[in-house]
Every structure is written in structure tokens, then in C-alpha cells.
Amino acid sequence: MTGAGNGIGKATALALAREGARVVVNDVGGTRDGSGEASSAADAVVEAIRAAGGEARANYDSVATAEGARAIVAAALDGFGGLDVLINNAGILRDKTLLKMDQAQWDAVLAVHLTGTFLCLQAAANAMKDRGTRGSIVNTTSVSGLLGNFGQANYSAAKAGIYGLTRTASIELQRYGIRVNAVAPIAKTRMTEDLPMFQKIDDSLSPEHIAPAHVFLASELSKDVSGAVLAVAGARISVYKVVESAGKYKDTERGPWTPEEIAEHFEAISKI
Ligand SMILES: NC(=O)c1ccc[n+]([C@@H]2O[C@H](COP(=O)([O-])OP(=O)(O)OC[C@H]3O[C@@H](n4cnc5c(N)ncnc54)[C@H](O)[C@@H]3O)[C@@H](O)[C@H]2O)c1
Numbered sequence: 293m294t295g296a297g298n299g300i301g302k303a304t305a306l307a308l309a310r311e312g313a314r315v316v317v318n319d320v321g322g323t324r325d326g327s328g329e330a331s332s333a334a335d336a337v338v339e340a341i342r343a344a345g346g347e348a349r350a351n352y353d354s355v356a357t358a359e360g361a362r363a364i365v366a367a368a369l370d371g372f373g374g375l376d377v378l379i380n381n382a383g384i385l386r387d388k389t390l391l392k393m394d395q396a397q398w399d400a401v402l403a404v405h406l407t408g409t410f411l412c413l414q415a416a417a418n419a420m421k422d423r424g425t426r427g428s429i430v431n432t433t434s435v436s437g438l439l440g441n442f443g444q445a446n447y448s449a450a451k452a453g454i455y456g457l458t459r460t461a462s463i464e465l466q467r468y469g470i471r472v473n474a475v476a477p478i479a480k481t482r483m484t485e486d487l488p489m490f491q492k493i494d495d496s497l498s499p500e501h502i503a504p505a506h507v508f509l510a511s512e513l514s515k516d517v518s519g520a521v522l523a524v525a526g527a528r529i530s531v532y533k534v535v536e537s538a539g540k541y542k543d544t545e546r547g548p549w550t551p552e553e554i555a556e557h558f559e560a561i562s563k564i
Contacts, residue, residue: 294318294355294364294412295382297333299481300432300499304379305337307503308510309346314372317341318351318364318382324482326384326400329354347372355382355408358415365415374423377510378416379430380409380454385483390445398446405450410457413472417465426469430509431458433474433521438532455521462519471518473509476532477502478525497526505529537564 296305297319305315317337321330334350341348351367353360368375384404386397409431420427436444437451455474462472479499480490490497505524508514521532540561542549554561 293379293381294408297321297337299483300477300479300502301379301381302337303499304381304503304506305348306341306344306346307500307507308377309341309348310344311507311511312346313377313510314347315341315349316351316364316367316371317348318353318355318367320352320354320382322384324384325386326404354404355380355412356403358411361408361411361415364412365419369419374425375416375419375427376425377428377430378412379432379506379510380412381432382408383432383483385444385447387443387447388445389443393445401446402450402453405447406453406457409454413457413461417461417468417470420470421468427471428510428514429461429465429470429472430506431472431474433458433476435476435478435523438476438521458521459519466518471509471514473514473517473519474521475502475505475509476521476523477505478523501526535564537562 293301293305293308293315295301296317301319305317309315317334319334321333322328329352331350331352334352338348338350349367349371351364353363355361355364365375382404384401386401388397413429416429431454433454434451436448437455440448458472458474465472478497479502480493480497481499484490502524505522509517509522523530523532540557542553
């Protein structure tokens, strides 16, 4: 489990261990914007899992490098003799409005979320394929990526990319028995606690609400589910789907649609 030292990752790592999973607790231990690193975040979760009678080991590598991704997968293979589940959860924020965003803010967020998810997914899927085991990979997308959000051009682009990656990976890896799904969570964590909508909220949006969805997608309970996006916000669970309108045909003998005709029929063309 990546980014398992805080927030949603921590809650899910503890829940997976309670279910009997042996968990690699990966976390670089940086700040919310991804600067700095510390082993204490991952270590504390490993200690909590062990104190509750579970099995875990820490890993401090960054998901954003190929060596880091390989080391995270190796930690499971070397430490526990196999890898059945990968949960790509690590994340950072560098919010800025589009016109003020510099490339460093763009690159840092894309590197952790989109590149990190790709690298860990690829390393894990190769390990699962080589060992001939079935597997489950769960990525983390966001309402920001699926619908857009003010001030998050970098983050929403990365999270929308993770949606596309999830869909394609679920199609390509089906032949190896590897399922790939995504969760779009909403939870009060250090990533979101200063947003106005979280100010008056107590435990009703705690990360512990997200963990059961992760456990469901990780386990055989969801053996027929792949390519899905499960949205979880407190007590509410739903599924995101891309919808295409029913579409409208033009008589082919009358040539292609003209821009004026598209404008004239836009409402009918958009109708679902
Ligand atoms: N909290 C929400 O409402 C919400 C909403 C939508 C999506 N998400 C997503 O859920 C995931 C978890 O977020 P959270 O709210 O628990 O935030 P969080 O900041 O509490 O946890 C994220 C963890 O990822 C770790 N991390 C960051 N960069 C890393 C790297 N390069 N390698 C390894 N670990 C790294 C951090 O150290 C941190 O412990 C993120 O992907 C986030 O984008 C959260």
C-alpha cells in the first residue's frame, strides 16, 4: 500500500492487516506538498499493525521513481514471498490557479500521482504475471479529476489520467487474471482538513469510511469487478461512469455536419 503513513492509506493498511493481509506500508513521510521525507510515518503504522497482532513491514521509497516502485514491490516479494494486491494511494497537493501555476508545481503533482501510479502498477503487474498469480490493483482517482475543480489543474489532470490508466490496465491485464479498479474518496485528512466543507465535519467523513471499499476491491469479494471507479464519501458509496449521449445522425447524402448545423442541433446532440 503506497502512501500508507497517513490519512486514507493508514486507515486502509490497518483494515487490510485486520483481515489477515501482510502489508508493506510504503510512505516517504513528506509534507502535504511532497517536500521532505521521514521514516516515522510508515514506522508508526507498522507498529500499530504489529501491536494489533498483524504483520507489516515499512518501506520509505518514493513511488515517483522506477527504482522506488521496484523496491516497493520487492519489499513484498522478499518480505512476504508474494504480492496479491497493490493499492496506489500516495499523493501530494500543490494547488494554484491555472494561470499562476508554474511547471514545477505541475511536474511534482504529475510525478507522484500519475507517473507513480503507472510505475507501481507496472512493477506489481509484472511480478503478478511472472508468478502466475491472480491479483488486484486499486488506484486512487478523485472527483477533482473526474469532474474538475478550481485551483487544481495539475491534480485534476493527474487524477483524470489515473482514470484512463485504470481503464486501459483493466483491459490489458484481464488475460493475466489481474483486476484493476479505482477509488474516488472524500475524507477528512491533512490533505483536505483546511477546505471549508470539512470545517464543521467530525468523524462522518473519516478515512475509516474509505478502507472497506479498498478491502472489497482488494479481495475476492469483488472477483468479477474490474475497470470500475468506486466513489466513497462517508456513508455514501456510488460508482462513477463516463456517459456518452445517445448521439444524432445526419443523412450521409447531405455531407458532413456543418459547424452551423452542430450549433443548431447541439441540445439534441447532447441529450443522454
Ligand atoms: N482526502 C480526500 O478527500 C481525497 C479526495 C480525493 C482523492 N484523495 C486521494 O487519496 C489519496 C490519499 O490521500 P489522503 O487524503 O489520505 O492524504 P495524506 O496526505 O494524508 O496521505 C498521502 C500520503 O502519501 C504519501 N506520499 C506522498 N508522496 C509520496 C511518494 N512520492 N511516495 C510515497 N508516498 C508518498 C504522503 O507522505 C502521505 O502520507 C491521495 O492519492 C489523494 O489524492 C483524497
